[in-house]
Amino acid sequence: MAKEFGVTTRAIRFYEDQGLLTPGREGINRVYSSRDRVRLKLTLRGKRLGFSLGQIKELFDIYDSARGEQAQLSQYLELLAARRAQLEQQREDIEAVLGEIDAFEAQCRSLLAQKARRREAGGPSSAA
Template sequence: MRDYYTITEVTREFDVSTRTIRFYEDEGLISPIRRGRTRLFRQSDRQLLKNILRGKRLGFSIAEIREIMQMYRSPPGEAGQLRAIVRRVHEKREQLEQKRRDIEELLGELDSAEEACLTRMAELGVAPKVDG
C-alpha cells in the first residue's frame, strides 16, 4: 500500500471528476496534503472519499454527510455517528417508500386512463395506434 495518491489516480479509482474532489475539499469533507499545486491523498483521504460517495449514493446531502463525519471526529464519536446513520437511513427509506407508493398510484391512474381511452376508441371503431 502506498502512502500517497495523486488526484488523477483518485479520480480514476472512484470514477469522479477532479471538480468533484475539489468541491468536497472546498466543503471541508476531505483535506489532502498540498505540495505546491499538487494534491496528495493519503489512505485516510481515500476512505473518506469512499464514505462520501456512499453517502451520496444513499441520497444524503452534503450537509448530512458533513454532520455524520463530524460526529466521528468528536463526541459522541463512532457510536453517535452510527446512530445518526441509522436514523438517516430510516428517514431515506421512508422517503423512498413514499415515492414508491406515489409511483404505484400514478401508474394505476395511467392504466385506468389508458383503459378508458382504449374502450372509447373501440366504441368509436378507431384502431389504437401507440407510438413507442
C-alpha cells in the same frame, strides 16, 4: 478520479477544501489514495441521501477519532443514533412515496388501456 466517479474536478477540490478528502502530493500534483476514493464514494452516497457536506464530515471525523475517550465515544454513539433515526425516517418516507407512485402508475396505465380500447371500438377518431 473525477471521470471515475462522474463528478467535476471542481467538486473534488471543493470536498478537499471542506476537509472531506486529504490527497497527498507528488510535487504540486494531487495524489488520491484508496482512502480518498472510499471517502468520495461515501460523500456521494451521503449527498444522494440529502446530507450536507458538513454532516458527512462529522461522520468522517467521528470515524477518524474512534480511539477517543469514553465521553467522546458516548457522544459519538449519540450522533450515530440521531443519524440512524433520520435514515429510518427517510426509509419510511421512501416506502410511502414508492407506494403512491405505484398507485398513480396503475391509475395511469388503466387510463391508457381505456383509451386504447376506445380506439379499437370507436375507430381512429379522437373525438368523444
